[in-house]
Amino acid sequence: MFGPDICGTQKKQLHVILSYQGQNYPIKKELECETDKLMHFYTFILRPDASYSILVDNRERDSGSMYTDWDILPPRKIKDVKAKKPADWDDREYIDDPNAVKPEGYDSIPKEIPDPKAREPDNWDEDEDGIWRPPKIPNPAYKGPWKPKRIKNPNYKGKWKIPYIDNPEFEDDPDLYVLKPIKYVGIEVWQVKAGSVFDNVLICDEPEYAKKVVEEVFANREISDRKRSFEEAEKLRKAREEEVTRMT
Numbered sequence: 188m189f190g191p192d193i194c195g196t197q198k199k200q201l202h203v204i205l206s207y208q209g210q211n212y213p214i215k216k217e218l219e220c221e222t223d224k225l226m227h228f229y230t231f232i233l234r235p236d237a238s239y240s241i242l243v244d245n246r247e248r249d250s251g252s253m254y255t256d257w258d259i260l261p262p263r264k265i266k267d268v269k270a271k272k273p274a275d276w277d278d279r280e281y282i283d284d285p286n287a288v289k290p291e292g293y294d295s296i297p298k299e300i301p302d303p304k305a306r307e308p309d310n311w312d313e314d315e316d317g318i319w320r321p322p323k324i325p326n327p328a329y330k331g332p333w334k335p336k337r338i339k340n341p342n343y344k345g346k347w348k349i350p351y352i353d354n355p356e357f358e359d360d361p362d363l364y365v366l367k368p369i370k371y372v373g374i375e376v377w378q379v380k381a382g383s384v385f386d387n388v389l390i391c392d393e394p395e396y397a398k399k400v401v402e403e404v405f406a407n408r409e410i411s412d413r414k415r416s417f418e419e420a421e422k423l424r425k426a427r428e429e430e431v432t433r434m435t
Contacts, residue, residue: 188375189231191220203231203241205257207363212257218249224417226384228401232394237364240394245401253363260360264351277342287335294333299323382420 188204188211201218204211221227221243230242237253253259272278305321313319374385387404391397 190229191227193220193222201229201241205253205259206367207259212259214256215258216249216251216256224382228387228404230394230397230401232397233364233366235364242398244405245398259363260358261354261356263354263357265354266349267352268349270350272347276347277340277344278346279340280343281337282340283335284338285335289333289335293330296329297326298329300326380424382424 188202190202192198192200192202199219199222201220203214203218205214206212218241220229228242228244230240230245232240232242233253239251239253239256240247241249254263300323301321302324303321307319311319369390372388372390374388376383376385387400389397389400
């Protein structure tokens with residue numbers, strides 16, 4: 188199964204479902220289809236090496252492999268659940284500079300100092316108010332608790348990752364890409380409003396020929412004509428809706 192699926196405002200999906208040994212497998216990627224209501228060509232290319240490409244209007248939209256993007260076969264590689272990070276593995280990217288030395292007298296620098304601009308008020312009375320002391324202000328020389336500078340760790344080995352090993356359950360199928368003979372093409376349509384058009388369905392074994400066909404069709408359908416047809420269809424649809432509204 189291959190093609191667009193638009194349902195409401197949320198679902199705008201491009202389906203790519205492959206069949207293998209009687210079971211259907213949807214692609215694991217979230218692919219979006221075109222939603223501008225104009226005509227588009229969707230192309231799915233499947234190659235003998237099990238790689239694929241998805242084209243929209245002859246431009247590649249996505250690509251990958253059947254081995255990774257469908258859960259058809261078990262993965263070739265799996266994480267080694269028994270693996271453990273080596274005891275000498277250093278994953279600290281930065282460390283304190285071991286050669287950094289705290290400046291002499293650093294800890295004696297006060298956090299606050301008397302405000303040098305403060306002046307004793309003229310009406311200050313030591314007998315009644317006590318000894319006048321200037322208010323405290325933050326000390327611009329205070330740098331906070333001393334910390335050695337950070338440097339690149341010369342022993343940094345990167346973030347340790349669990350290694351992958353061969354999956355004992357993987358069994359390759361050289362004919363994974365092979366499809367059963369295609370005798371029919373079915374178009375599944377479920378819609379709540381008119382306007383969907385399907386044509387020019389092509390199945391072949393030559394991608395370059397398919398691209399050429401798309402180019403020829405595009406050459407005979409100017410974008411301006413497509414837009415004009417769409418606008419005319421929209422006007423007709425709105426006129427019908429207004430007529431139904433008046434009748435009800």
